[in-house]
Amino acid sequence: MKIAMIGSGYVGLVSGACFADFGHEVVCVDKDESKITRLHANIMPIYEPGLDALV
Numbered sequence: 001m002k003i004a005m006i007g008s009g010y011v012g013l014v015s016g017a018c019f020a021d022f023g024h025e026v027v028c029v030d031k032d033e034s035k036i037t038r039l040h041a042n043i044m045p046i047y048e049p050g051l052d053a054l055v
Contacts, residue, residue, distance in 0.1 A: 001025070008035050010046055017054040 001024045005016040008030040020026040030036055035045040044052050 003027070004029065006030075008032075008039065008045065010048070013039075013046060013055070014048055014051060017051060021054055 003016070003019050003024050003026045005012040005019075005026060005028040007013075008016070008028040012028055012030070016026040016028045028036075028039070038045050039055065042052075042055075044055065
């Protein structure tokens with residue numbers, strides 16, 4: 001299944017990472033370009049234990 005997550009904060013990024021871990025194809029979009037830039041650089045914009053390993 002293809003899923004688009006609107007927002008890459010505490011809810012969107014964590015949910016998207018979990019859906020991707022379940023095997024779904026996930027795209028996260030956010031109006032804050034710096035969050036997306038940090039994600040592309042493997043820097044988590046939020047702190048959630050274990051999230052960096054999933055992303």
